[in-house]
Structure formats: structure tokens, C-alpha cells
Amino acid sequence: MRLFGKGITGRVSKPTQNTQKTLPRAKRFPPFHFFHTVEKSPHAMNTGANQPNAPMRVLFVNRMACLERGGGETFDLEISRHLARAGIQISYLCGAPLFSSPPLPLQGARVLHTPWLRRFPWDKVKGGWRVRQLEFEWFEWRAARWVARHATRYDIIQVCELPNFVYWLKKRGAPTPVVMRLTAPNYHDPRGGVPLADALIASGTSIARLRERGHINVQNIPNAVDADHFKPQPSAFRETLNIPRDAFVVLYVARFQAFKNHALLLNAFAALAKDRPASHLLLVGSGPLRAAIEKQAADLGLTPRVHFLGEIPFQDLPAIYAAADVHAISSDYESFCFAAIEAMSTGLPILTTDCGWVPNLVADDAGIITPVGDPAAFAAALKKLADNPALRHRLGATGRALVLDRHTWPASAEKLHALYRSLIQNRPV
Numbered sequence: 001m002r003l004f005g006k007g008i009t010g011r012v013s014k015p016t017q018n019t020q021k022t023l024p025r026a027k028r029f030p031p032f033h034f035f036h037t038v039e040k041s042p043h044a045m046n047t048g049a050n051q052p053n054a055p056m057r058v059l060f061v062n063r064m065a066c067l068e069r070g071g072g073e074t075f076d077l078e079i080s081r082h083l084a085r086a087g088i089q090i091s092y093l094c095g096a097p098l099f100s101s102p103p104l105p106l107q108g109a110r111v112l113h114t115p116w117l118r119r120f121p122w123d124k125v126k127g128g129w130r131v132r133q134l135e136f137e138w139f140e141w142r143a144a145r146w147v148a149r150h151a152t153r154y155d156i157i158q159v160c161e162l163p164n165f166v167y168w169l170k171k172r173g174a175p176t177p178v179v180m181r182l183t184a185p186n187y188h189d190p191r192g193g194v195p196l197a198d199a200l201i202a203s204g205t206s207i208a209r210l211r212e213r214g215h216i217n218v219q220n221i222p223n224a225v226d227a228d229h230f231k232p233q234p235s236a237f238r239e240t241l242n243i244p245r246d247a248f249v250v251l252y253v254a255r256f257q258a259f260k261n262h263a264l265l266l267n268a269f270a271a272l273a274k275d276r277p278a279s280h281l282l283l284v285g286s287g288p289l290r291a292a293i294e295k296q297a298a299d300l301g302l303t304p305r306v307h308f309l310g311e312i313p314f315q316d317l318p319a320i321y322a323a324a325d326v327h328a329i330s331s332d333y334e335s336f337c338f339a340a341i342e343a344m345s346t347g348l349p350i351l352t353t354d355c356g357w358v359p360n361l362v363a364d365d366a367g368i369i370t371p372v373g374d375p376a377a378f379a380a381a382l383k384k385l386a387d388n389p390a391l392r393h394r395l396g397a398t399g400r401a402l403v404l405d406r407h408t409w410p411a412s413a414e415k416l417h418a419l420y421r422s423l424i425q426n427r428p429v
Contacts, residue, residue, distance in 0.1 A: 056088045056420060059154040061147065061162060063095035063139045066102030066111055067118075068286070070255060071338045072160045072183045075223060077106075080158075082413035088420075091154070093146065095139045112146065114138045121288035124258065133188060137164050144168035151176040156420050163193030170196045177423040179416075181221075184335040185209035198423055201416070204336035204357035221416050224409040225341045229315075232347035232400065235322035241280075241307055243323075248272075248279045248386040251324035251348070253317070253339040254331070256287030261353075263296060264375050265330040270300045271379035276386055281306045282324060284317075321346035325392055326385050331355040332372055341407050344399030349392045351381050366399035 060080055065073045080090045092109035096102040097116045115135055122128035144165050147157060151174040158179045159165060166178055170193075180197035185206045187194065194200070200218040202210055210218045243249060250269060254260040262283070269281050283293070283306065290308065297306040312320060321327070327343035329352040334340075337358045340350055350367030352358045359369045368385070370377040385392055 056156070056424070057091070057154045058083065058088055058156045058158055058420065059091045059093060059147065060158045060160075061093045061143055061165065062160040063136065063143075063162065064160075065092065066094040066096055066104050066106055066109060067116060069104065071223070071336060072181070074338050075181065075183075076158070076160055078224070078226065078409050079221075079413050079416060082409045083417060086413065086417055088417070093143060110146075112139060112142045114142060119288060124288065136162070140165035141168055144172065148172035148174045155424055159197075161187060163187060163189040164191055165193070166197050167191040167193030175427075177427060179419065179423070182206055182210060182218075185213065199419055201419070204334075204360075206335050219415075219419055221419075222407060222412050223336050223338060223341065224407045224412045225338070225345045225403055227345050227404055227408060230318050230321060230342045230345035232396075233318060233322050235319045237319045237323035243280050244278065246278075248276060249282060249324045250279065250326055250328050250382065251282045251284070251321065251343070252328045252330065253284040253321075253342070254329070255285045256289040256293055258289065259332045260287075261330045261332050261373075262289070262293045264353075264373065264378060265328055266293065266296050266300060266302065266306070267375040268330070268378035268382055269306070270302060271375070272382045272386065273302060273305060275383065277305075279305060279386065282309060282320065283307065284309045284312050284320060286311050317342065318346060321348060324348060326351055326382070328378075328382070329353065329355065329358055330378065331358075334358050337361070341403055344396075345403040345407075347396040347400045349385060349395035350399065351378070351385060353378070361402075362395075362399065364398065364402060366395055366402055368395075 058080070060076050062073060062076050064070070065076060084090045092106055094102065094106065094109050094111050095116065096111035096113045098113050102111050115138060117131065117135065120128065120131060122132040140162050141164070143162070147169055151157070154176050156179060157169070157176050158181070160181050161183060163180070166180060169178065177198040179199045179201060180194065182194070182200060182202045183206070194215070200210065200215055201221040202218050203220060203223045207218060207220050238245065238249070252262070252265055254262070256262060269279070273279050281302070294308060297303055309320070321343055327339065327348045327350055329337060329340060329350065331337070331353060332355060334356045340352070340358050340361050343350060344361070344366055350358070350362045352362060352367055352369055353372045354369050355372055362369065368381045370381050
């Protein structure tokens, strides 16, 4: 068997019906009913947006959207939903496990079955990133083959990173413009696929860093939040965990990965709990380091007060945000952080380390910033917020107002739609 040749294994699944009801513990998004698959010859003329009154057709290529969801997947799913409202026909090409159905299916999405080592701690094992990169390259190669055969069905290919996919797609001569979104500036591009994209988009700290690397034309398409979904609201979630109404509750929504630094948060929370034993900590997310953080919580004697909630359905997240008093971000680095603006939109104050872009989000009096890697300072800030409900209310109200002013999906979708139109109009005939 050859990895990148005729001997490659794997399966292609046609669009299937949504099966979200069978996945009660998976973090998933509301049913999407706009996915569109055009059944015609792959050699047909590209007649989409080039003909009067014909809808624009966009294919989103996102390996992880049907596997696990983080910021990159949130961006694609949300912005494509708003693009669909503008009349664009949206399709998805995603990854799936080699021998099973995708755990987070999207209605109408086509999936490619390739190896996926879900629980492999690639960010903690020496050389583990090579295994993860191999997984991605397997998907990228197969995706490039499929898209090259069907490129004329689409007017735009939107891809979440995947520089090898872009390289192999362009090598096959696919004529459709490719828009690549880079979620962070430290991308791995061994074949030089990033410069081959017809347009680059990013947000947060990635913009300046990408321009420093020579990508001067990168477009800023800001991350956003659905402010009607994430909003201040009553919540009965505390009752499900028997948390008293007057308890101080800290929330952290993040994958269990090294740079998220859950260990710092636990150490800071342990200091808080010594003086305020009624405090509780909610941890939402999954990841390879969850077991290690659970052990740390037990070693610190925090097990009754630290709640590991796992992946939470998207539609249930607002109730969890609304049940908390503060959203903590203990990361070493964040190029943006969707959880920050979700919490701000819900009216929560933010306690964050000085970790990249998040301080910019809360700089206008929407939160408290502490040094990276300083649990004592983080603990002191937690105590300050626990003892001052008026401060929490003021910071939370400011955060909500900032979200409504700067971080809404319709504005970001319109900017991206304008970029699509420009690429199509300037495309060589």
C-alpha cells in the first residue's frame, strides 16, 4: 500500500441525512439545511455565478467539521449559515473515521474516510505532531483528488487551512478560486501551498503575523458570535449539578490541550477554594489531556467542586454560560478565542491571561488581564471577582455591548461574500 498513490485506501461517503439525535454527548450545532450537492458531470461548464441570476456555489473543505469542533469549525459553520441566508449554495467536504460514520454529521455533507487517532496525545508525545500531520496529509491528498474532479461544480473553494490540499489541488490544475482561512500564524506548509491560494483570510493576532511573513494581502474577516443565541438569560443548569444559587461559579470552555493550560487554572482555583469553599469550576471540552487534569483536580482535593462536562451540544452552551459568574481563560496563547466572545455575548466578565488576542477583546473594560503562567495573580483576580458582584455586572455588560458593536456574523459574512465576488469577477476567462 502506498500512502499518496493508487494504493491509497479509504472510502467516500455521499451526503447523508443528519443523525444528530443519536449523539447526546457530542458537541454539535443546530441542524443545517442549506447544504447543496449538484449532481452533474464533473466535466460540465462552470455556469454558477457567471450567469445572470444564478446563485453562487461555494464548497467548504474542513476536515474536522464532522470529527471535532473548535474555532476553525465554528467559523466555517456559522459564516456558511449566514452566507446561505444571502442566497449562496453551500456544500461541505469533511473527514470521517476510516471504518465508521462521522461522530458529528452534517446534513448533506460529503465525507472522506481516512485514519483518525482521536485519543492520541500528539501534543504531549515526542514527535507526536508527525502522526497528526500524516493524518491530515492523507485527508488532504484524497480531498484534492475529489475536488479536482468536481471543481467545475463550484465557483469558490473555501478551505480551513490544509495547505497540502491547496498545493495538490493547484498541481492538478483546478480552475476554481481557492480561499484559505488560516486559524493561526504558525501553520505547517512543507510544500508551499499557502502562497498558491487565490486569497488568504484570517483574524486576531494572525493578521499582523501573517503580514510579517510576507502575506501582505491577507484579508481580515473577523470571528463573530450569534448574539441572539448567546445572550443573558435565566438558566437552570446549576440545579442539574446541585450547585447552590449563591455559589461563585467559574467556567472554562476549552479543549484539553497543553497551550490551554488548565493546570494553571486548577492551581488558582485551589487557592480560591481554600477561602471560599462554596466555589465551583465548570470545564467544558474534551482532549488528550483531560485524564491528567482530572488527576490534578483529585490530587488537589477539588473533585467535588470541579465538574468535567465534556463536549456540550451547541444549542445547550448558552445555558451553561448563563449559569456561571465569570469565564476564565488560562491559555499560554490564543490567536483569537471564540469562547471569549461567546461568554461576553452572554454577559459574563472575562478573566484572562495576557495570551495573544484575548486581551484585545476585553481591553475596553470587559475583563481582567493577568500575566501568562502566573497562578497567584490568576487566583487573586478570581478572589476579586468573587467578592465584587457589581464589578462582575459592569464588566459583563460592557462585554455584551462590545460584541454587539464589533462581532456579529452578518457583517463578517458580507465581507467574505464581497471577497468571493471580487475573485469571480477577476477570474481569467
